[in-house]
Amino acid sequence: MYPTGPIPKxxxxxxxxxxxxxxxxxxxxxxxxxxxxxxxVQQAMGxxxxxxxxxxxxxxxxxxxxxQGVATFYHHFTLKPQGKxxxxxxxxxxxYIKGSRQILESVQSQLGIQGGQTTADGRVxxxxxxxxxxxxxxxxxxxxxxxxxxxxxxxxxKRLQSVTxxxxxx
Amino acid sequence: MNGGKHATxxxxxxxxxxxxxxxxxxxxxxxxxxxxxxxxxxxxxxxGLTLWGGCxxxxxxxxxxxxxxxxxxxxxxEGMVIHTQSPRLHRxxxxxxxxxxxxxxxVCSVCVSNGHCELQAMAQRLGVDHVHLPYRFxxxxxxxxxxxxxxxxxRCILCTRCVRVCAEIEGAHTKDVxxxxxxxxxxxxxxxxxxxxxxxxxxxxxxxVCPTGALTHRGTAIGEMIKKHEFLPYLKLMREVHQ
Amino acid sequence: MKPEDxxxxxxxxxxINAACKHRIGVxxxxxxxxxxxxQIAAKFNELVxxxxxxxxxxxxxxxxxxxxxxxxxxxxxxxxxxxQNVTPEHCAAILDGLDSPLxxxxxxxxxxxxxxxxxxxxxxxxxxxxxxxxxxxxxxCIAHGAYESLLKVLTELSPTDVINQITLSGLRGRGGAGFxxxxxxxxxxxxxGPSKFVICNGDEGDPGAFMDRSxxxxxxxxxxxxxxxxxxxxxxxxGVIYVRAEYPLAVKRLTRAINQAMRHELLGNSxxxxxxxxxxxxxxxxxxxxxxEETALIASVEGNRGVPxxxxxxxxxxxxxxxxxxxxxxxxYATIAPIIREGAAWFAAIGTAKSKGTxxxxxxxxxQNTGLIEVPMGISLRDIVFDLGGGVPAGRTFKAIxxxxxxxxxxxxxxxxxxxxxxxxxxxxxxxxxxxxxVMDDTSNMVDVARFxxxxxxxxxxxxxxxCRVGTWQIHHLLDRIYKGHGxxxxxxxxxxxxxxxxxxxxxxxxxxxPNPVLSTLRNFESDYLALIEKGRADREAALxxxxxxxxxxxxxxxx
Numbered sequence: 001m002y003p004t005g006p007i008p009k010x011x012x013x014x015x016x017x018x019x020x021x022x023x024x025x026x027x028x029x030x031x032x033x034x035x036x037x038x039x040x041v042q043q044a045m046g047x048x049x050x051x052x053x054x055x056x057x058x059x060x061x062x063x064x065x066x067x068q069g070v071a072t073f074y075h076h077f078t079l080k081p082q083g084k085x086x087x088x089x090x091x092x093x094x095x096y097i098k099g100s101r102q103i104l105e106s107v108q109s110q111l112g113i114q115g116g117q118t119t120a121d122g123r124v125x126x127x128x129x130x131x132x133x134x135x136x137x138x139x140x141x142x143x144x145x146x147x148x149x150x151x152x153x154x155x156x157x158k159r160l161q162s163v164t165x166x167x168x169x170x
Numbered sequence: 171m172n173g174g175k176h177a178t179x180x181x182x183x184x185x186x187x188x189x190x191x192x193x194x195x196x197x198x199x200x201x202x203x204x205x206x207x208x209x210x211x212x213x214x215x216x217x218g219l220t221l222w223g224g225c226x227x228x229x230x231x232x233x234x235x236x237x238x239x240x241x242x243x244x245x246x247x248e249g250m251v252i253h254t255q256s257p258r259l260h261r262x263x264x265x266x267x268x269x270x271x272x273x274x275x276x277v278c279s280v281c282v283s284n285g286h287c288e289l290q291a292m293a294q295r296l297g298v299d300h301v302h303l304p305y306r307f308x309x310x311x312x313x314x315x316x317x318x319x320x321x322x323x324x325r326c327i328l329c330t331r332c333v334r335v336c337a338e339i340e341g342a343h344t345k346d347v348x349x350x351x352x353x354x355x356x357x358x359x360x361x362x363x364x365x366x367x368x369x370x371x372x373x374x375x376x377x378x379v380c381p382t383g384a385l386t387h388r389g390t391a392i393g394e395m396i397k398k399h400e401f402l403p404y405l406k407l408m409r410e411v412h413q
Numbered sequence: 414m415k416p417e418d419x420x421x422x423x424x425x426x427x428x429i430n431a432a433c434k435h436r437i438g439v440x441x442x443x444x445x446x447x448x449x450x451x452q453i454a455a456k457f458n459e460l461v462x463x464x465x466x467x468x469x470x471x472x473x474x475x476x477x478x479x480x481x482x483x484x485x486x487x488x489x490x491x492x493x494x495x496x497q498n499v500t501p502e503h504c505a506a507i508l509d510g511l512d513s514p515l516x517x518x519x520x521x522x523x524x525x526x527x528x529x530x531x532x533x534x535x536x537x538x539x540x541x542x543x544x545x546x547x548x549x550x551x552x553x554c555i556a557h558g559a560y561e562s563l564l565k566v567l568t569e570l571s572p573t574d575v576i577n578q579i580t581l582s583g584l585r586g587r588g589g590a591g592f593x594x595x596x597x598x599x600x601x602x603x604x605x606g607p608s609k610f611v612i613c614n615g616d617e618g619d620p621g622a623f624m625d626r627s628x629x630x631x632x633x634x635x636x637x638x639x640x641x642x643x644x645x646x647x648x649x650x651x652g653v654i655y656v657r658a659e660y661p662l663a664v665k666r667l668t669r670a671i672n673q674a675m676r677h678e679l680l681g682n683s684x685x686x687x688x689x690x691x692x693x694x695x696x697x698x699x700x701x702x703x704x705x706e707e708t709a710l711i712a713s714v715e716g717n718r719g720v721p722x723x724x725x726x727x728x729x730x731x732x733x734x735x736x737x738x739x740x741x742x743x744x745x746y747a748t749i750a751p752i753i754r755e756g757a758a759w760f761a762a763i764g765t766a767k768s769k770g771t772x773x774x775x776x777x778x779x780x781q782n783t784g785l786i787e788v789p790m791g792i793s794l795r796d797i798v799f800d801l802g803g804g805v806p807a808g809r810t811f812k813a814i815x816x817x818x819x820x821x822x823x824x825x826x827x828x829x830x831x832x833x834x835x836x837x838x839x840x841x842x843x844x845x846x847x848x849x850x851x852v853m854d855d856t857s858n859m860v861d862v863a864r865f866x867x868x869x870x871x872x873x874x875x876x877x878x879x880x881c882r883v884g885t886w887q888i889h890h891l892l893d894r895i896y897k898g899h900g901x902x903x904x905x906x907x908x909x910x911x912x913x914x915x916x917x918x919x920x921x922x923x924x925x926x927x928p929n930p931v932l933s934t935l936r937n938f939e940s941d942y943l944a945l946i947e948k949g950r951a952d953r954e955a956a957l958x959x960x961x962x963x964x965x966x967x968x969x970x971x972x973x
Contacts (some may be wrong), residue, residue, distance in 0.1 A: 032734075034716035036872025038657065039697055050360055053550050062367065063337070065346035071876075072348040072361075073718040074699030078660050090585075093621035093815065094777035096865050122230040130702065130869070131620035132659060135777040136444050136784045137847075147447030149484075222721040224877045225950045226918045238917050243723030265914050267882035302907070303887050328876065347718070347876070350701070354876035 011051035016044040020052075024059050031060050038077055044128040047078045075130075083118040083125035085157075085163045087111075088142035091133030092152055095139040103139055103153050104128065109163070110157055123164055174337075184250040199252055200228055200241040210254050211263060211292060213381055214329035215242045218402030220338060222330055227263050227292070232255045238262075264296050265303075272303045273352070274310060275324040276382075282395040284382030289327060290382075306352075313358075315365035318388055319377050322357055326384035331375035332356065339405055344370040356384075375401075414678040416685045419555065419564050422677075426556035434469040435511050438544060440489035442630045443662050446625075449501075450485035456501040460508055470511065473553070476631020480531065480546035488544055489728035495525040530800040531782045536763065538771045539788045540746045543631040548666050551634060551673035557636040560679050562753035566642050570753075575646040576602060579749070581757035585771030588614060588705070588742030589820065589846045590922070591768070591835035597739065600729040601647040604671035609649035611640050611739045612732075613746055614710060615656040615663065619701035622849035622867065624773040625743035627785055629656065629663035632747065633670035637680065637693060639746030642753060644691045645760065647739050652693040655710055658700065667695055672879045702819070702873035706902075707732075707740050707922045709875065719923035720875045742847065744773060764790030768834030772848060778815075779805045779854040781898035788833070795829040800853055813938070817846025819866045819873075820926035821828035822933025823859060842933040844926070854897035859895030859938035860945055863931045864892040870927035881924030888931060895942060898949030905942060909935065 007029070010017035012143045025041035027033030037060060037098035048071050057067045071077045089095075089104045104115060107126060113119055134140040137149035141156055143163075148156060187201050193202040204211050213225040221243055228241040232246045233251040241254070253259075270276075270289060278284050299327075310323035330347060333356065337343040344367050348357045360365040377385045378397045386395045414422075430436070439445075457472040474798075478486045481621045483497035487507065494516030496507060503520060510517025516524050547553040554560075565576055580595025587803050595726040600607060611789055613636060614850040615623040629636060640652045652662065671693050682690040696714050704719040707728050713719040716735060732738025748770065752760045761769050768790040774797070777783045780805030788797065798804065805811050813823040822843030832836045835845050871885040879948075891908050894900050912928030912935075919925045936940065 030716075032716040035699055036697065036716075039699065046723070053360060061348070063343035065357055066717075067345035068357055069348055069718050070716070073350050073720075074701050076698075076700035091620075091946070092678050093818065093865070094783075094851065096620075097778055097851065097853055097862070102846075110405045130618065130700070131622075131872075132443075132483075133617070133623035133626045134444050134447055135621050135623055135851075136484070136704055137447060138777060138783075140447070147443075149448050150660065152311055188614070220722065222877075223920055224879065226878050226880055226920065229918050240723055240920075245725070262914050262918050264881050265911070269879055269887065272887070273883045303911075304890055306886065327879075328882070341559070349876070350718075351872060351874035351876045352882055 008055060009114075011055050014045075017055075019044045020056070021059075024056070029059055029061075031062050033066065034060055034062055035074070038067075038071060042077060047081050049079070080118070081122070084123050086127060086142075087144075087160060088127045088129050088132070089115070090129045090132045090134070090138075090140045090142075092133075092135060092138070094130070094135035099137045100139040100141075100151075103141065103151060103156065106153050106157060107160065110160060115157050119164070124160065143147045181288065182246060182248045184246055184248070184252065186252045193246060195246070197246050198242055199230060199239070199244045199246055201248075201302060202246050203241065203252075207253060209240045211295065212242060212329060213288060213292060214331065215332050216379060216399065216402065217337070218406040219331060219334045219379070220398075225266065225327075225329060227266055229259060229262060231256060232254070233258065234312075252398075254377055260296070264298050267293050267296055267298050268301045270302050270327050271301050272305045273297070274306070274308060274326065279373050280392060281325065281383040282386050282390045282392055283325075284393040286393070286396045287383060288381035300302065305369065313364050314388070315363040316370075316372070316388070317365070318372060319374065320386050320388050322386070324384075326356055326381045327382055328356070329381060330340060330352055330356075331379040331381065332385055335375045335379045339402065340371060340373050341376055342369050342371055342373075343375060414685060415906070416564055416568055419685075420559055422552065423555045423558075423561075425483065430471075430553070430556060433471045433602055435471070436490055437470060437472045437507070437511075438475035438478075439472065439478070439631070440478055440486045440488075440544065441548075441713065442477045442627060443488060444477070444481040445484035445660065448485045450499075452501050453485055453487065453499055453504060456504040457508070460504055464508070466508075470508070473547040473550065475545060476543040476548050477530060477540075477627045477785055479535070479540075479786060480525065480782060480784045482527070482777075482874055485524070486544075491545060493527055495527060496520065496523045497525045498523055505919045508588075529803075530796075531784075531786070531803065534792070534796065534801055536771050536789045537787050538751050538760075538763075539628060539635070539744060540785070541751070541772060541782045542633070542635070542858070546632065548631055548633055549669055551670065551679075552675060554634045558754070559750075560638055560688050562750040563638050563641050563679070564685055566645055566753055567685050567689055572602060572646045575642060575753070578753060578757045579646070582760040583764075583767075584745070584748055584750045584752065584760065585744060585768065585835065587744035587748065587772065587847070589817065589844060591845055594741065594745055597729065597741070598643065598646050600727075601649075601737050601739040604730050606737050608651065609647060609737045610733045611644045611647065611649045611652045611741075612710065612714070613640055613652065613654040614705060614740055614742045615654055615660075615661075615708075616698045616704045616710060617657060617847060618705050618873075619820075619847050619849050620699075621815075621818055621851045624785060624848045626660050626663050626774055628743050628747050628773075629660070630666050633663075633752055634674065635747045636667070637670055637674055639749035640693060641680070641684070641691050642737055642749050643746065644687050644740065647737075649737075649739065650690045650692070653692060653696055653714055653733070654689060655698060655704070655714060657698045664695060664697065664746060669788050671695070701875075702869070703875045703921070703923050706923060709921065710740065711738065711888040718875070720877050721923075724747075725921060744848070747756070762920040765832055765834045767836055768845075772833070772845070774848045774850045775850070776802050776850050778850075779809060779811075779857075780852045781806065790791045790834050791832040793830050793832060794824065797833070797850065798829065802852065805852065805854045811852070811855065812855050812857055813853045813859065813862075815843075815853065815862070815930070816849065817844035817926075819869045819889040819931070820848045820922065820929055821846045821849075822929045823853070823862060823937060824933070825937040827937075842929065842936060858896075858945075859934040859941040860892060860896045863934045864889065864896050866930040867892055867927070868924065874923065876926075878918075878920040878924060879928065880918045881920065884911055884919070884924070885892070885927055887911055888915070888928065892931065895945055898945060898952055900942075900946045900949060902946055904946070905935065905939075937948050
């Protein structure tokens with residue numbers, strides 16, 4: 001139960017805010033639910049923007065600086081919109097010793113961006129993972145949620161090319 | 171941390187640097203030592219604020235354990251034998267100060283806190299006349315937006331005294347830390363310019379508790395910035411009395 | 414659920430299982446799913462339907478069978494035959510060979526040799542049901558013995574009895590440090606307070622380790638059961654499972670398992686008609702290795718930055734929301750039910766004098782067989798690498814094995830014969846850790862490996878304490894300099910000094926153990942460091958003496 005007064009209004013009429021509000025309600029609008037709520041925002045909206053963080057802060061009665069501190073502490077959260085497609089290169093130990101750094105470098109040079117960045121046209125985000133837990137399949141990469149086991153660099157680059165060309169879009 | 175509140179405050183005896191002392195039960199090693207005039211070096215600890223335990227300068231040796239202990243975070247126990255000075259501790263403390271000096275851009279000669287800086291004084295006290303470690307020379311900004319105060323990230327040592335005083339004493343929680351590790355930095359609200367903060371009361375407590383020239387009054391010249399934090403234990407005491 | 418209901422439910426499900434002539438188990442854990450094992454299960458179902466075999470053949474998604482590097486894996490009936498590297502095209506042939514105990518001879522190239530040391534030398538305690546049961550079906554789990562130990566504990570044992578059993582078993586924390594579990598439990602049990610918590614640490618952030626993920630995905634009810642037993646023993650009524658957000662399948666399976674357990678009244682109030690109440694909620698991590706540290710984990714569950722705080726007070730006395738809190742790792746909780754079922758003496762008979770039972774390792778890197786193995790403590794590293802692992806790939810030579818992830822060390826060939834236990838590993842500068850085991854061959858440069866781990870620790874440091882925040886940067890900077898050929902011999906002295914200082918003065922386990930990979934490679938593979946320094950020196954000399962055109966880069970050939 002929200003302790004005092006009505007629950008602050010969401011930033012816009014977007015229905016997706018209701019999902020976030022449901023998460024906060026389920027947790028009793030307790031400040032401890034901050035990370036759960038940020039997960040919910042990111043899942044619903046794709047990233048954490050300022051209006052969203054202000055709203056969550058108001059609902060959970062968390063200081064603005066604290067929400068910013070939490071959102072930037074955890075690598076999972078992103079404050080910028082992600083590209084239409086995502087390519088994750090795992091840099092876990094098993095992948096690293098099987099050459100994932102070289103894979104990363106190839107992808108970086110093909111896309112012209114660094115890990116953690118999104119191409120200027122907003123088409124692809126390149127992410128670097130600490131370990132996706134697929135060490136038996138090293139080196140592993142993930143393209144749009146699909147894990148590529150024992151990644152072949154050329155194949156990955158080819159698939160990426162079709163993504164950047166827009167061929168993979170439906 | 172203060173054991174004075176306990177009605178049944180029994181006293182215990184322990185040895186610090188060969189001095190047998192007695193103190194109230196519940197005190198930290200740091201507090202007990204200070205009560206007896208033994209000054210263990212610290213940068214993040216400040217009377218009146220909660221414990222942080224981040225600077226690691228107050229590490230001491232306790233007989234019976236090969237580990238080192240942070241004096242600020244270790245409670246005194248009966249019969250404890252503590253050494254606050256040893257060649258090893260001295261070496262580590264100097265390295266910590268060197269690490270801080272190499273981490274950001276500390277240039278005393280152009281600093282408004284020159285001569286009144288706790289980091290500078292610590293370096294002098296520990297005999298740091300040289301930094302053996304490579305300097306990082308990061309590119310950091312200065313937030314000059316506030317009417318009265320200035321935040322210079324180049325001089326910040328991330329002791330979080332400002333964050334704690336703002337949240338715990340002023341109650342505004344305008345400041346916090348963003349990011350992590352070597353990328354961490356002090357922020358206002360949603361990482362906005364200080365002047366845009368809607369929660370800052372411009373009370374200036376953060377400036378007064380800052381050990382270095384990171385938080386200063388605007389308009390001060392080199393060496394002019396003198397900080398006062400005697401208000402802290404007073405405010406804390408008054409809070410306790412009235413609660 | 415009433416006490417007698419559990420056995421009747423198990424019997425009912427066993428009858429259903431027995432009525433079916435064949436059971437096809439398709440691995441549906443993250444590893445195999447990424448090789449499209451879900452399509453294989455779908456294909457089997459389609460074929461079973463089209464051939465009208467629904468009454469005789471059941472296709473179930475099961476947990477990990479171990480040999481992840483050869484996935485997707487398919488298991489027929491309760492173990493044999495087992496097929497590897499299966500694709501949807503093979504499904505028809507596998508179905509054809511169902512009635513033959515040796516499998517379809519036409520698929521001989523896919524048949525997994527179950528007599529090979531990789532399987533033969535394992536001892537399955539925690540993973541005994543992994544690959545057999547359907548983790549998404551609580552009835553199937555109950556048919557395989559789930560919640561029997563909880564029933565026994567609640568109806569026959571006092572909390573003190575349970576703690577005594579765990580203490581007698583000699584179980585030590587499987588998260589890395591190896592703290593005696595029974596002692597931890599009794600500390601929390603003794604702590605006063607109106608409410609207590611049990612937390613399951615599923616924040617497996619150690620790169621190269623995926624045992625906990627596999628347990629959570631392959632047998633989630635075993636984790637829940639272990640937590641419930643722990644809660645009963647220490648007097649807690651609320652549990653939290655802290656899982657990495659990077660493990661969506663584990664989160665899904667655990668959520669499902671918790672909901673099913675609640676529906677079956679195996680979680681909730683008055684379990685088995687006793688006065689014991691227990692609920693579990695899931696909390697997601699958000700990508701911070703430091704949250705594996707107890708106090709940082711608690712800060713994160715409370716919705717804060719995952720920053721550790723000085724101990725004491727220990728979480729056992731003042732943890733989540735200031736209440737006494739028991740924190741154990743996934744594998745530790747998953748070991749509880751077997752100990753209760755088989756007895757403390759049985760468990761204590763496995764392993765070495767000080768390290769009892771079995772341990773799961775994620776064996777990866779330069780070995781023939783990569784995957785998960787559960788082996789008795791005390792087995793030698795040589796046996797793991799060369800017997801279970803099948804040795805390094807042909808044409809390469811073994812160089813090192815890394816245990817304990819960023820907190821552990823690199824072990825050289827000379828130390829391969831030590832028995833695998835907490836003390837022996839610590840004695841040679843590594844740690845047991847959570848169970849990552851990465852084999853490296855002669856293509857790996859140990860300075861690069863040390864640099865890799867230091868880069869990890871640097872970016873995972875929370876930034877609170879100076880030695881870890883700045884020290885990891887300084888050490889990484891030095892390693893990078895040496896790796897790139899700009900190092901000098903005296904850098905090694907500075908490197909050792911910094912490592913020693915960061916180890917001694919850091920606030921939490923992350924900083925205190927971050928120098929281990931550097932110190933162990935310096936000790937065991939100093940030649941790698943010296944070679945790079947010497948090569949850099951020679952290169953610089955050659956560049957000065959050789960002919961060079963302005964505007965072109967100096968060639969990087971070594972003149973020797």
